[in-house]
Amino acid sequence: xxxxxxxxxxxxxxxxxxxxxxxxxxxxxxxxxxxxxxxxxxxxxxxxxxxxxxxxxxxxxxxxxxxxxxxxxxxxxxxxxxxxxxxxxxxxxxxxxxx
Amino acid sequence: xxxxxxxxxxxxxxxxxxxxxxxxxxxxxxxxxxxxxxxxxxxxxxxxxxxxxxxxxxxxxxxxxxxxxxxxxxxxxxxxxxxxxxxxxxxxxxxxxxxxxxxxxxxxxxxxxxxxxxxxxxxxxxxxxxxxxxxxxxxxxxxxxxxxxxxxxxxxxxxxxxxxxxxxxxxxxxxxxxxxxxxxxxxxxxxxxxxxxxxxxxxxxxxxxxxxxxxxxxxxxxxxxxxxxxxxxxxxxxxxxxxxxxxxxxxxxxxxxxxxxxxxxxxxxxxxxxxxxxxxxxxxxxxxxxxxxxxxxxxxxxxxxxxxxxxxxxxxxxxxxxxxxxxxxxxxxxxxxxxxxxxxxxxxxxxxxxxxxxxxxxxxxxxxxxxxxxxxxxxxxxxxxxxxxxxxxxxxxxxxxxxxxxxxxxxxxxxxxxxxxxxxxxxxxxxxxxxxxxxxxxxxxxxxxxxxxxxxxxxxxxxxxxxxxxxxxxxxxxxxxxxxxxxxxxxxxxxxxxxxxxxxxxxxxxxxxxxxxxxxxxxxxxxxxxxxxxxxxxxxxxxxxxxxxxxxxxxxxxxxxxxxxxxxxxxxxxxxxxxxxxxxxxxxxxxxxxxxxxxxxxxxxxxxxxxxxxxxxxxxxxxxxxxxxxxxxxxxxxxxxxxxxxxxxxxxxxxxxxxxxxxxxxxxxxxxxxxxxxxxxxxxxxxxxxxxxxxxxxxxxxxxxxxxxxxxxxxxxxxxxxxxxxxxxxxxxxxxxxxxxxxxxxxxxxxxxxxxxxxxxxxxxxxx
Numbered sequence: 001x002x003x004x005x006x007x008x009x010x011x012x013x014x015x016x017x018x019x020x021x022x023x024x025x026x027x028x029x030x031x032x033x034x035x036x037x038x039x040x041x042x043x044x045x046x047x048x049x050x051x052x053x054x055x056x057x058x059x060x061x062x063x064x065x066x067x068x069x070x071x072x073x074x075x076x077x078x079x080x081x082x083x084x085x086x087x088x089x090x091x092x093x094x095x096x097x098x099x
Numbered sequence: 100x101x102x103x104x105x106x107x108x109x110x111x112x113x114x115x116x117x118x119x120x121x122x123x124x125x126x127x128x129x130x131x132x133x134x135x136x137x138x139x140x141x142x143x144x145x146x147x148x149x150x151x152x153x154x155x156x157x158x159x160x161x162x163x164x165x166x167x168x169x170x171x172x173x174x175x176x177x178x179x180x181x182x183x184x185x186x187x188x189x190x191x192x193x194x195x196x197x198x199x200x201x202x203x204x205x206x207x208x209x210x211x212x213x214x215x216x217x218x219x220x221x222x223x224x225x226x227x228x229x230x231x232x233x234x235x236x237x238x239x240x241x242x243x244x245x246x247x248x249x250x251x252x253x254x255x256x257x258x259x260x261x262x263x264x265x266x267x268x269x270x271x272x273x274x275x276x277x278x279x280x281x282x283x284x285x286x287x288x289x290x291x292x293x294x295x296x297x298x299x300x301x302x303x304x305x306x307x308x309x310x311x312x313x314x315x316x317x318x319x320x321x322x323x324x325x326x327x328x329x330x331x332x333x334x335x336x337x338x339x340x341x342x343x344x345x346x347x348x349x350x351x352x353x354x355x356x357x358x359x360x361x362x363x364x365x366x367x368x369x370x371x372x373x374x375x376x377x378x379x380x381x382x383x384x385x386x387x388x389x390x391x392x393x394x395x396x397x398x399x400x401x402x403x404x405x406x407x408x409x410x411x412x413x414x415x416x417x418x419x420x421x422x423x424x425x426x427x428x429x430x431x432x433x434x435x436x437x438x439x440x441x442x443x444x445x446x447x448x449x450x451x452x453x454x455x456x457x458x459x460x461x462x463x464x465x466x467x468x469x470x471x472x473x474x475x476x477x478x479x480x481x482x483x484x485x486x487x488x489x490x491x492x493x494x495x496x497x498x499x500x501x502x503x504x505x506x507x508x509x510x511x512x513x514x515x516x517x518x519x520x521x522x523x524x525x526x527x528x529x530x531x532x533x534x535x536x537x538x539x540x541x542x543x544x545x546x547x548x549x550x551x552x553x554x555x556x557x558x559x560x561x562x563x564x565x566x567x568x569x570x571x572x573x574x575x576x577x578x579x580x581x582x583x584x585x586x587x588x589x590x591x592x593x594x595x596x597x598x599x600x601x602x603x604x605x606x607x608x609x610x611x612x613x614x615x616x617x618x619x620x621x622x623x624x625x626x627x628x629x630x631x632x633x634x635x636x637x638x639x640x641x642x643x644x645x646x647x648x649x650x651x652x653x654x655x656x657x658x659x660x661x662x663x664x665x666x667x668x669x670x671x672x673x674x675x676x677x678x679x680x681x682x683x684x685x686x687x688x689x690x691x692x693x694x695x696x697x698x699x700x701x702x703x704x705x706x707x708x709x710x711x712x713x714x715x716x717x718x719x720x721x722x723x724x725x726x727x728x729x730x731x732x733x734x735x736x737x738x739x740x741x742x743x744x745x746x747x748x749x750x751x752x753x754x755x756x757x758x759x760x761x762x763x764x765x766x767x768x769x770x771x772x773x774x775x776x777x778x779x780x781x782x783x784x785x786x787x788x789x790x791x792x793x794x795x796x797x798x799x800x801x802x803x804x805x806x807x808x809x810x811x812x813x814x815x816x817x818x819x820x821x822x823x824x825x826x827x828x829x830x831x832x833x834x835x836x837x838x839x840x841x842x843x844x845x846x847x848x849x850x851x852x853x854x855x856x857x858x859x860x861x862x863x864x865x866x867x
Binding site: 033034039042043045047052065068073074078079 | 161162164166192193195196199313315316346348349352353356378379382383386387388389391392479482483484486487488490491496589590591592593594595596597
């Protein structure tokens, strides 16, 4: 579950941002933000893909395209191209967003 | 007090609403373990004491908006008038996600009761709720249920009467989005109140204020609210100016999840997580990048193997049963009294309806297998694994489940496409769905394949037929996506529910329902068409023939029957029993069976000569009989229609019989089989009944057999499917386009196969 992602050396937030699409299977990370006005922003929010939520990458489908992530105790499949719009931060910082 | 109540069931996809609906109303709506089983709202009635309740089962939704057909249905019902109580069903094993919808429904200020369903799963995962605290927070009564069993919904039934009694002073949850946002909501709400929108007078303006602030596209489309748009924009700007929000589009969602976290902070505890772990372990193989696809193909092959191999012996029994029934009626009912009615019952009804009922085991086993895949939760994994391939053909993973359901019956499969959000993907899926070989086409293959192909190739042929359907459907989808339904789709999101062991009871119920439907179809539409076809196949009767066949047959007998010497040659060899010898002496010839068995016993030259003499006579007589039958048949209504159509059907290898059967198949695909059953039952007159397959093998080549299957697979679907296509596409044009496209496709493909096959002499020899 808490396998370290392969290329974990690069400092976070610098250069290229880490997105959900880049996460290797088994790695967990926390959503930082969803790129504004991206496709499906609202739908993602409806199923729990909002900033501050921790995800675990569960699988990549054969022939590319779909990925499967664990979010809020459920398993959701979505497209890697859409997952590029979800910016992540490595590690699992506990705690909810405060009001 | 009021005695009639209307209650709506609302909740996330796959949270068990339909199970609760069935448990309460005693209905048997289909339940499955994948999101989107219910696609339209359905009502059921039940009563507790003297209270009558109408229960409305809504499609599962994640959010109270209207951005998909399902959300639309739920939104319309919930914002419409007349709902007394909303039963918000929550999968309590995943409470955080499930309650997101609750926070939106609560804004409607309609009395609400929370049903914490799947509480057994929640318990297994070590989740404990402080129900008292949660009831106070949401201002709504809460019950914990297990929807899959009748006992599990008892807490709901016990509590419901009291809740209904106290509807008037029902608590209203006041959800806080934080003081800054709440101020903005109140501001917008007061502007909406000032508009005085009649249409939505029964819904609190606060609900729309929240929706407008999160720029919900469907609320934005309501023209009455246009005047407040500028206020909404101003409020959002104000909120980001004071740094209350940093994300203009999803801040409402953020706040809702925070609200839920707040509610659960001191009213929920969680320890283990066993079930999901097992589920994840299975998934790590089943949805694996490498093993996922081979596993899927294995599952599909197992499904078809199971359907055909296991059903085979039972089909044999049913076939024998109908044969015996027909013989029995013929033996007690003499041919002199009411001969037409006698023939109608034995040849028309038993031949037609019986011929279709024989395939009931196949249908049942197929539906059993599909139900198993649905209820276990594997179906959505298959969709996940197949998405990459489907996408190459312009479809997507979500098209996959409806396409597989199409193997059962196209009608519910087309309904199931409503789970596809993308309109263009949905339309493409509907248009190619009739190419998925449905259960009604199965009897045709099951009849044809064993008649023409050796045992070791039968499973392969069946597999090929299904595969042709799938491949043509995928190519068709690609064509449609590149032309008529071009364009980018919606975002793809699909939940994979944890695996669940299907209960044996629900699988059996599912099979039983299917059996009833199939038998009902056999007893109504197929019975009616069988009688009509029998009449069309029999009348008008031909009395005067071009030749005097009867005397010709007699002359042939006189000239060719076996002499006493011939019979002695056979009896000397001791190859035949005394009974058989007696029969040969009486008939003057050997039956086909006798010839076949004798040839295996190495007859000597003299015996061989007798056999040949007998065979010569037999073929002469059967030639004459066939000519006579053919002449009689061509005189009938069917024969005339068939003859008229023959020029059209001949290039694809169909004779007039197959032509009439293809026309009858428009009513229901099984009619193809029953028409052939009737035609060949009549053809054999009053001889002992020969199984239909043997008749076919005598009359058609394997190439023709294949062409029959190909044409039936690709051609126009049954009327019921066309009707549902018209409804779901909401267009007559689409339906007629479908009819012409499929007819052309079937005709051209079969034409090419038949002509090329004939030219290359592939399968052009009769099997027997």
